[in-house]
Amino acid sequence: MSPLVAPSESAVRRALVRAERGVSLDAVEAETLLHARGLGEGEPLDRLLTAAGRVRDAGLASAGRPGVVTYSRKVFIPLTHLCRDRCHYCTFVTTPGQLRAQGKAPYLSPDEVLDIARAGAAMGCKEALFTLGDRPEDRWPVAAQWLEAHGFDSTLGYLRAMAIRVLEETGLLPHLNPGVLSWEEIQRLKPVSASMGMMLETTATRLWSEPGGPHYGSPDKEPALRLRVLEDAGRSAVPFTTGVLLGIGEDYAERVDAVGAIRAAAQRHGHVQEVIVQNFRAKPRTAMAAHDDLELQEYVAAVAVTRLLLGPKARVQAPPNLSDSTELGLLLRAGVDDWGGVSPLTPDHVNPERPWPNLEELAKLSDYAGFELRERLAAQPGYVQQPEPWLDPRVRPHVSALAGPDGLAVEGRTPVGLPWQEPDEAWTSTGRVDLHVEVDTVGRTSDRRSDFDAVYGDWSELRDRTESARDGHSTALAAGDREVLAALLHAESDPAGLTDAEYLALLGADGTDLENLCALADAVRADVNGDDVTYVVNRNINFTNVCYTGCRFCAFAQRRSDADAYTLSMAQVGDRVEEAWAAGATEICMQGGIHPDLPGTAYLDLAREVKKRQPGIHLHAFSPMEIVNGAARTGLSFRDFLTELKAAGLDSIPGTAAEILDDDVRWVLTKGKLPTATWLEIIGTAHEVGIPTTSTMMYGHVDTPAHWVGHLRTLTALQDRTGGFTEFVLLPFVHHNSPIYLAGVARPGPTVRENRAIHAVARLLLHGRIDNIQTSWVKLADAGTKAVLQGGANDLGGTLMEETISRMAGSENGSLKTIAELEAMAAAIGRPARQRTTEYGTPSAERIATARSDEGRARLTLSPLP
Numbered sequence: 001m002s003p004l005v006a007p008s009e010s011a012v013r014r015a016l017v018r019a020e021r022g023v024s025l026d027a028v029e030a031e032t033l034l035h036a037r038g039l040g041e042g043e044p045l046d047r048l049l050t051a052a053g054r055v056r057d058a059g060l061a062s063a064g065r066p067g068v069v070t071y072s073r074k075v076f077i078p079l080t081h082l083c084r085d086r087c088h089y090c091t092f093v094t095t096p097g098q099l100r101a102q103g104k105a106p107y108l109s110p111d112e113v114l115d116i117a118r119a120g121a122a123m124g125c126k127e128a129l130f131t132l133g134d135r136p137e138d139r140w141p142v143a144a145q146w147l148e149a150h151g152f153d154s155t156l157g158y159l160r161a162m163a164i165r166v167l168e169e170t171g172l173l174p175h176l177n178p179g180v181l182s183w184e185e186i187q188r189l190k191p192v193s194a195s196m197g198m199m200l201e202t203t204a205t206r207l208w209s210e211p212g213g214p215h216y217g218s219p220d221k222e223p224a225l226r227l228r229v230l231e232d233a234g235r236s237a238v239p240f241t242t243g244v245l246l247g248i249g250e251d252y253a254e255r256v257d258a259v260g261a262i263r264a265a266a267q268r269h270g271h272v273q274e275v276i277v278q279n280f281r282a283k284p285r286t287a288m289a290a291h292d293d294l295e296l297q298e299y300v301a302a303v304a305v306t307r308l309l310l311g312p313k314a315r316v317q318a319p320p321n322l323s324d325s326t327e328l329g330l331l332l333r334a335g336v337d338d339w340g341g342v343s344p345l346t347p348d349h350v351n352p353e354r355p356w357p358n359l360e361e362l363a364k365l366s367d368y369a370g371f372e373l374r375e376r377l378a379a380q381p382g383y384v385q386q387p388e389p390w391l392d393p394r395v396r397p398h399v400s401a402l403a404g405p406d407g408l409a410v411e412g413r414t415p416v417g418l419p420w421q422e423p424d425e426a427w428t429s430t431g432r433v434d435l436h437v438e439v440d441t442v443g444r445t446s447d448r449r450s451d452f453d454a455v456y457g458d459w460s461e462l463r464d465r466t467e468s469a470r471d472g473h474s475t476a477l478a479a480g481d482r483e484v485l486a487a488l489l490h491a492e493s494d495p496a497g498l499t500d501a502e503y504l505a506l507l508g509a510d511g512t513d514l515e516n517l518c519a520l521a522d523a524v525r526a527d528v529n530g531d532d533v534t535y536v537v538n539r540n541i542n543f544t545n546v547c548y549t550g551c552r553f554c555a556f557a558q559r560r561s562d563a564d565a566y567t568l569s570m571a572q573v574g575d576r577v578e579e580a581w582a583a584g585a586t587e588i589c590m591q592g593g594i595h596p597d598l599p600g601t602a603y604l605d606l607a608r609e610v611k612k613r614q615p616g617i618h619l620h621a622f623s624p625m626e627i628v629n630g631a632a633r634t635g636l637s638f639r640d641f642l643t644e645l646k647a648a649g650l651d652s653i654p655g656t657a658a659e660i661l662d663d664d665v666r667w668v669l670t671k672g673k674l675p676t677a678t679w680l681e682i683i684g685t686a687h688e689v690g691i692p693t694t695s696t697m698m699y700g701h702v703d704t705p706a707h708w709v710g711h712l713r714t715l716t717a718l719q720d721r722t723g724g725f726t727e728f729v730l731l732p733f734v735h736h737n738s739p740i741y742l743a744g745v746a747r748p749g750p751t752v753r754e755n756r757a758i759h760a761v762a763r764l765l766l767h768g769r770i771d772n773i774q775t776s777w778v779k780l781a782d783a784g785t786k787a788v789l790q791g792g793a794n795d796l797g798g799t800l801m802e803e804t805i806s807r808m809a810g811s812e813n814g815s816l817k818t819i820a821e822l823e824a825m826a827a828a829i830g831r832p833a834r835q836r837t838t839e840y841g842t843p844s845a846e847r848i849a850t851a852r853s854d855e856g857r858a859r860l861t862l863s864p865l866p
Contacts, residue, residue, distance in 0.1 A: 033308070059311070120170075130162070155178070167398055190236060199243050328362075543568045543606065546596075587617065611649035658698070
């Protein structure tokens with residue numbers, strides 16, 4: 001903790017001059033300005049407020065609402081006062097015994113929630129602010145018992161259900177403050193809320209870790225944990241409210257650090273919709289009851305410095321009930337432009353001793369300071385006016401019903417309940433539904449999606465992050481032949497028992513060493529699989545390429561309005577299944593983009609359609625990213641959603657969306673859309689409910705061989721636990737149309753040497769765990785495919801019939817292979833080819849005969865290349 005020693009007057013003057021000139025402040029200058037005092041004309045604090053107000057005014061003018069300060073008309077719904085944390089200043093949280101003494105249940109009942117919401121809607125409120133303690137069921141058995149008795153798996157499950165009911169029955173927009181959330185929980189709650197929030201409060205870890213600190217004994221107040229939530233909310237495109245709590249024991253440097261952390265997250269993701277600068281107020285009957293309130297000039301200086309650090313685009317909020325009414329004009333001078341939620345009905349349950357100001361009085365005070373008070377919605381105007389990807393499609397109609405063209409609330413409009421999940425309608429096809437053919441015969445209409453710059457933005461930080469990731473992971477290539485030879489000798493007796501350093505040495509093998517490595521891998525393959533080169537007769541169906549996740553490597557994803565966008569109707573999907581069956585296929589492989597309008601039940605409907613058309617065909621479908629999307633949109637846990645999918649007809653899952661199972665690399669590639677832990681959870685859960693999966697690795701972009709070994713180790717650990725992987729598929733990065741390559745961040749895919757080395761090493765490292773190593777003819781072409789088949793791989797994958805993802809990325813190796821072409825590749829290296837099922841069994845005689853019949857061969861070439 002740095003002492004609160006006042007800087008010299010000259011240091012304050014120098015920092016003030018920089019602030020007045022609009023120059024970016026560093027941390028030392030910001031800390032210096034926190035010491036500014038004196039409100040007389042020309043005194044330091046007066047000058048600081050003027051500089052901060054000027055920045056705020058510029059931001060409001062740029063936003064198209066000069067001189068407007070906003071608030072949200074809300075009701076406060078305290079879903080539960082129980083919490084597992086023990087913050088030393090909190091009066092919101094209580095105990096089960098105190099609730100019993102008051103005749104209250106652990107949670108508000110659904111009727112109580114709706115009574116509050118309906119009363120608020122009748123008074124013109126438009127926001128339902130749900131506040132609650134963190135995971136009370138983890139601390140209080142009575143909370144867990146109440147939830148179980150009412151049919152909910154968790155407090156967050158109950159929160160989600162109540163948010164839906166409020167949307168449907170009152171039209172109020174939920175703003176959810178449930179505390180610390182996992183990435184998956186954010187996905188689950190985003191579809192039922194207009195916005196979410198969690199106060200960062202402070203980055204001072206000592207206030208949490210040291211006995212006597214205000215957050216000691218509160219697991220959810222660890223700063224690193226809360227920063228992770230702030231980051232995950234940004235990755236999930238959630239309009240997010242956060243802020244700092246001042247006066248709880250932090251020093252000035254720690255105040256600046258907390259604001260800087262919020263600023264950094266906002267710059268990365270653009271999701272921080274408002275930053276609350278909250279002043280500590282001591283409350284009776286708390287451990288900090290004797291702690292002094294934050295002094296007014298100190299507070300106002302902190303608000304002004306926050307405004308200067310965050311800049312003109314930020315919305316800076318001060319709770320109007322935590323300051324005397326005579327002080328609100330001073331806060332406006334300091335750069336505040338939002339009063340937050342103000343309720344005409346319910347008290348501030350977190351600060352019950354501080355009543356909300358009367359809205360008419362707040363308007364008069366704002367007017368006296370030169371500002372017009374306008375009502376906004378739970379989501380700030382920028383997110384309302386440009387709802388994608390910020391607002392879930394199921395919440396968007398509720399928001400639109402209350403919003404004016406400027407994104408602010410239509411004042412005086414009464415909310416009305418609307419369906420949260422519109423009834424499913426038969427899909428109608430849109431766009432280039434024969435793109436799998438036209439990408440070969442006509443080509444793409446443009447090189448990349450039309451919103452490239454908006455989605456991918458400035459790549460300079462990403463390049464820095466990539467270089468840092470590469471620098472942080474040594475490629476550990478072999479220092480010489482001796483290391484490779486030693487590793488090869490070890491691998492002869494124990495292919496799966498090498499150290500990471502030994503596998504890295506093998507990945508660096510070249511020349512004769514590489515030939516020896518491939519020969520050894522080929523021998524291991526022969527022992528496990530025999531000489532057969534296997535393949536499956538299947539059809540790929542990419543049912544939509546509309547996707548708003550913004551993965552940086554993907555050239556497949558399009559917006560609805562893009563020329564190459566398409567979505568197949570349910571009937572078209574079914575027709576493709578019929579065609580595949582008539583061609584002798586035993587498998588449908590089906591994946592699609594994360595379409596913003598796609599209901600979670602669509603995945604179930606797709607599975608049912610496939611099985612309705614052809615009950616005997618194997619459905620291999622839905623990546624882990626799609627499982628996350630479907631589970632979030634239906635409100636089901638991963639386990640329950642997978643169980644529903646299995647009942648609907650899903651037979652196995654492609655282990656795609658794995659890319660590289662390292663979160664540093666995943667951040668560069670995908671902005672963290674699917675963390676490693678979540679991918680592993682979904683795949684592991686699928687195995688547990690009886691759904692086998694493949695495993696994959698996409699390599700050769702911003703990764704290194706060290707990442708490859710780590711990825712394989714992660715797969716082996718999961719396979720040891722579940723045994724559910726049927727094969728490992730290596731996917732070389734196709735760079736031609738990939739945004740991350742076009743921006744100069746990624747390299748142009750792996751080399752021929754690397755392709756051979758990684759296939760061989762995968763065969764060795766996975767030995768005894770995953771028997772089948774599959775090569776991608778779409779990505780490697782004939783020559784590359786034959787090379788890796790002679791170095792450890794045993795499987796060619798499928799005939800595909802249509803393939804869009806790699807073709808959109810620029811692969812030039814076609815969209816299908818006939819049985820004759822696959823068998824010719826095997827024959828060219830002196831090996832027999834054998835048709836297989838998805839799970840490596842033998843197809844029925846009828847399926848084999850159909851695939852080889854004249855009609856089957858004709859249907860198999862539905863997507864001819866020119």
